[in-house]
Amino acid sequence: MKVTGLVLAGGLGRRMGGRDKGLQAFRGKPMVSWAIERLTPQVDSLLINANQNLEAYRAFGHPVIPDRIGGFAGPLAGLHAGLSACETPLIVTVPCDSPFLPADLVARLRAALEADGADLVVAKTGDQPHPVFSLVRREVLDGLAAFLEGGGRKVDAWYAALKVAEVPFPDERAFANINTLHELNELEP
Numbered sequence: 001m002k003v004t005g006l007v008l009a010g011g012l013g014r015r016m017g018g019r020d021k022g023l024q025a026f027r028g029k030p031m032v033s034w035a036i037e038r039l040t041p042q043v044d045s046l047l048i049n050a051n052q053n054l055e056a057y058r059a060f061g062h063p064v065i066p067d068r069i070g071g072f073a074g075p076l077a078g079l080h081a082g083l084s085a086c087e088t089p090l091i092v093t094v095p096c097d098s099p100f101l102p103a104d105l106v107a108r109l110r111a112a113l114e115a116d117g118a119d120l121v122v123a124k125t126g127d128q129p130h131p132v133f134s135l136v137r138r139e140v141l142d143g144l145a146a147f148l149e150g151g152g153r154k155v156d157a158w159y160a161a162l163k164v165a166e167v168p169f170p171d172e173r174a175f176a177n178i179n180t181l182h183e184l185n186e187l188e189p
Helices: 033-042 054-058 075-085 106-114 139-151 155-160 179-185
Strands: 005-010 045-050 090-095 121-127 128-137 166-167
Touching: 005 033, 005 075, 005 106, 005 128, 033 045, 033 090, 033 121, 033 128, 045 054, 045 075, 075 090, 075 128, 075 139, 075 155, 090 106, 106 121, 128 139, 128 155, 139 155
Parallel strands: 005 045, 005 090, 121 166
Antiparallel strands: 090 128, 121 128
């Protein structure tokens, strides 16, 4: 089954001082470019979910899709936009602020999705699930749309209606999110 990659860059960057996280320089290039480089070889096509600086994101050479639900409604709104735009049976999501994502992320998530017959599979390190690193069947779109239209925003509340599997990964650093300027500076060297 073909997989669309979705880089989530639709947030407001509140913890980054209102700066667009994906466009912040990290080791000589915008953070989003690290996620794109690591995800592209693992997928059949790639989309970027962004709600501001659309032209800057288009410069990376992939379709840019904004949320269809207004008000910067969070990662589920980004997933909704991605599911609405993708033409493949599966979509994998990664955040724009995680430059170290694993090179085998999609393969491992897909193996679990198929083995468990799950609707959605998320990465996990230790006891910590990472819901923005997920592989999702396109068939969940209608349920997600209804959840969002009803005002739902919490990822775990939406997951409750789905068959979810978790895949353990050994490297916590691979899932590090750079949310603040301090974290960006700490990881820069």
